[in-house]
Amino acid sequence: MTTPQVRAELMAHAPNGIAPREPVWVGLQLTHQPEWHTYWKNSGDSGLPTQLEWTLPPGVMAGDIAWPIPKKIPIGNLANYGYEHTVLLPVPLTITPDFKPSLLASELEVRLKAVWLVCRKECIPEEGEFALKIPVRGSTGINGAAFEAAQKAQPQDLPPGSSLAVDGQTLQVSVPGLPAALRGRTLEFFPETGEVIETAAPYSQAWVGDVWTARVPLSAQRSQGPASMPVVLVGGEEGARQGYRAEARVTTPWPPAAARAEVSPALQAALAGNAANTADTATGPNLSLIAALLGALLGGLILNLMPCVFPILAIKVVGFARHAQDRQARRVGGLAYAAGVIVSFLALGALMLALRAAGAQLGWGFQLQSPAMVAALALLFTVIGLNLAGLFEFGQFLPGRLAAMEARHPAANAFLSGMLAVAVASPCTAPFMGASLGLAVALPTAQALAVFAAIGLGMALPYLLASWLPAVARWLPRPGAWMDTLRRFMAFPMFATVAWLVWVLGQQSGIDGAGALLALLVAVSAVLWSLTLAGRTRLVVAALSIAALALLAGTIGGTVVAAAPAGTTAAAAGERWQAWAPERVDQALAAGQPVMVDFTAAWCVTCQYNKKTTLANASVLADLAAKNVQLLRADWTRRDPAITAALARLGRSGVPVYVLYKSGRAPVVLSEVLGVDELRSAIARL
Incomplete structure (x- = not known):
């Protein structure tokens, strides 16, 4: 599925077919538009990790996400942990002897419901449902390169011996067993447990022989106090980063924890604005x-x-x-x-x-x-x-x-x-x-x-x-x-x-x-x-x-x-407004052209008023032409499930609804009683 922010695809890798003790992987690949990102298992100061819910046949079990190493994403005076560009979230499947594929349909059917939060300055909760059939006999290796890259992006486990100690408002970290090639280098530090450290704050680090040490500020809003903390250290340059995971034992008592930290005000406002798009x-x-x-x-x-x-x-x-x-x-x-x-x-x-x-x-x-x-x-x-x-x-x-x-x-x-x-x-x-x-x-x-x-x-x-x-x-x-x-x-x-x-x-x-x-x-x-x-x-x-x-x-x-003859209600040739279809929005955005959609109906009095006033205003039409905006009209006069679904994704259940789309940005939903100044201001920001 594709949204203006993300392209999501369910992928599989079964090089030796579907059989017990053979490697079988499935995963959700997210390709982000520029400047957009989703989140790691610990999202940092704000955000939510991607959640995967699998539906599998009897005898097949899904493991946990094998999270690739993240990157730190600064946002003002905060910081998040997540992914930009393209990331594959792989999940191993365990095939047990109880898996009995049908002789007539010798395939493993995998269904996935995924929920993710994609953010830039604003945040948009999104979700998708995916289905995939993997042949039981024969290999499925078309996505081998993607899964191999995801495997290399996994942090390698370090031997026991790492420790953490609380010293006032600082967390002292000690990690032995790292490769000799990393000694003396600056490493990135990612705790898997959230709400413990000041994510955006700088921290000091040093090498004591072959032991990497760091002093990391504790969060004033800390709400966690675990007995052990998994941490991920990352070294290397962009494009050649390698991660290492250590299970660090906490050797000192934790000070009293503060109340649970709230997400950033900007994220909270964004989530509230998109509340209708999430089922939770x-x-x-x-x-x-x-x-x-x-x-x-x-x-x-x-x-x-x-x-x-x-x-x-x-x-x-x-x-x-x-x-x-x-x-x-x-x-x-x-x-x-x-x-x-x-x-x-x-x-x-x-x-x-x-x-x-x-x-x-x-x-x-x-x-x-x-x-x-x-x-x-x-x-x-x-x-x-x-x-x-x-x-x-x-x-x-x-x-x-x-x-x-x-x-x-x-x-x-x-x-x-x-x-x-x-x-x-x-x-x-x-x-x-x-x-x-x-x-x-x-x-x-x-x-x-x-x-x-x-x-x-x-x-x-x-x-x-x-x-x-x-x-x-x-x-x-x-x-x-x-x-x-x-x-x-x-x-x-x-x-x-x-x-x-x-x-x-x-x-x-x-x-x-x-x-x-x-x-x-x-x-x-x-x-x-x-x-x-x-x-x-x-x-x-x-x-x-x-x-x-x-x-x-x-x-x-x-x-x-009886239904009107085809084309009776469609836009006449040469008109600015053309008939809406979901693929027309995607095609225009892919070509770099902004889009305005008018969700309307003949029985909607407000729709007709806006159509004859604001949408017919000469200055508005001139602004739209100057920005080369593709104008689409979704006519809901007769029942149309596609339009109903599009309205539901925007958090609306009736018309009028006016939406401006631009590639790489969240859709902008305008007021129902549309004013000339409001529309011209929104067009100017395209």
Whole structure:
């Protein structure tokens, strides 16, 4: 696998085939981009060592990583131990007599899950899954040179006799048995036990006969006090370094240890910024969860200002006005509406988490990736709009008992209107809560659902306040004839939403799909009108209109949910923006060209606003052209697992997302509500 920072490859070396007592090696080779590095078993002042988790058939056991000698990597006033350029981390496999390969598939299948931290000034946790099949019979020696070089990079074991002694704040090291050719030379010192010495501090060393000695400063934040410490000494020049490993016995008591040292502030900030990219998430309450909850609550509040929610505002304004003087009805309605909103967000979150646990690649707003769902919502809002406009009353079509039940249970109406609000508003949450939602889908289930509930509470909070606080309630107008005018006026936001949904469907199913939906909506409207007539006219006209609707549904209904013809939504020839694909990003970066990716969707209102403003700004386009930036647009209007996976790697679960890539650097994720100054500043740093 390849990332902008590292190319990782699983390799094998079995020169004598797969058999007991024969040498069999596997290993992960990491090729770093310039200035990037990963870490040794003791990472130094910060960082994390690479971790390998093997899945092997019965009768095969993996040993520990045979760590090559590291190098010291200074970072400010700190220092780390790790690897740059290319490093192979070899692991020996032990083949026992219990290994019984199949006669039909005489191969040893090796699977590896690897996790590593790659750093420059910033740090990026990365992981990969690898698979390899090694022939049981015959040799596998194509990677022999790489494993031979890794073998030479292993430190050689020294005979016993090395010792360490604590003298105040200094560790006195004594290592005999080194080769005579090294005597008098300056050696590099690497303790395998972390959090003992001042990694970046200089230390003195000297030769006493054939014994190498050193005085190494102890760390003020020391947290370890072992009885023995393995140490690695390295001599020679770059390209011809040789290491020697000694098991040094500690001959004096350790002074009291300090509290466990923290990683460097720079690393801590980098890890926090990339928390969504790692599966090792804390299970208890933490600052990230609290920030996610607060962000979700604020995002839910902002949702009430989004165009997606205008139709639901119409319903609630009319409902509140109707109960302006009835405190009990107002409070019950507010609670029921809030319950409908919160329960719906919880249901959507639980569905998304369940599908993701089952392996489905879904992101937030997935319900509007389905043309059938978009068409159903357009139909629903058409019916509601016609009702608000006064074309019909729902009570006309209900049996008397059901109509009376609706009148007796207005709380049920409020609950259902809350659910309807969520169905339409949820795609608008991503611009304000991209990071919170990205974190939520990686949290334990209970914490993730708490984030979704916080979104619902934020969205319902204004209505709860209006329904329970007298000061807010006094602002509500008294009921009167104006309410009927307001009701009819509010039909227009409904029809505006229908127009938007038809446009969204047009992006998914093409112009034919949008036209078919409009025809069906007209036919449904005719059916509703015919049912308001009386006598024989109603029977005749209703029968004809229902037959016309059935004929239309049978002939053009399939067009509504059909996929748009290939190339309909792709960028036209000569446009700056081209269709996104993962390999196109890699190809551009390999050619040294920076890349900007716009993760967007037709149903995302914020995406369309940014596209018409910031992304169309002449100065922004000039800056992009001056830097020769490859512009790619990832259209998520229809479900696309590749785009979902790309968003997940960036710690996001919804759109819009704007990312700048440059070879050798970490991806830069910009704000969802994108400003011209922010984008131009980011482009200038490419």
